[in-house]
Amino acid sequence: MDAAVVADLVMLVHLGFLLYVALGGFLAWRRRWLIVPHVAAASWGLVSATVGIACPLTAWEDAARRRAGEQGLPRGFVDTYLTGVVYPADRLVEAQLLVATIVLVSWAGFALRERRRRRQPVAP
Template sequence: MDSSKLYLLAADAILFTHVLFVVFVVFGLLCILVGKWLSWSWVRNRWFRLAHLAAIVFVVLQAWLGAICPLTIWEMALRERAGDAVYAGSFIAHWLGTVLFYRLPDWVFVVCYTAFGALVVASWFWVRPRPFSKD
């Protein structure tokens, strides 16, 4: 396998990881809210909740600072190194990129990420995580 194909494969892997991160943030909140209603005890797991809160705080801070996600930067650098146009590569890159990235003004994302982050923080109080055990 030549190096350009390895770079494209790595870029696709980063894009897939990016999608998993988004799924964790979005569906994590959905699971927390549905889990309260269905009495799922795992949605009160403190480690899960801390990871979820940290993930959305990272996104919101990036949005407020106008920073580009490191995963996006790495993916684009790998695609460029492979000689590929950004998001014009493989099937995975094309479709996952289309689903993940929208063309809207930056302020729209800042508002959406901040509102979503506020929902995550509110869920912390509405669906209280279990305290860490003393063990």
């Protein structure tokens, strides 16, 4: 497969992963089993954003772009594709806090739904 196509596919997977980090807790409201991988994904997002550990998807995309003869990623995925595009460059912390709030709201909603579900009597 062409390296540029691989790079684009990795970029799309990475974007999907970031969307899952932000919104996956809401998916768990309907598919309860999704809470476990969502907690793992959100934990990775938190560690990556606070400690600065590079995501392997960024490295894979960068390597594929370089193999395709492109420049590669000048910065990380978020800095390249989101910062200054989806939100202003000087609002990174606010964007991170917004995503964290969305995740926490989804988890609180999940917990409330589980609590209600467990309180409902089982039909005979």
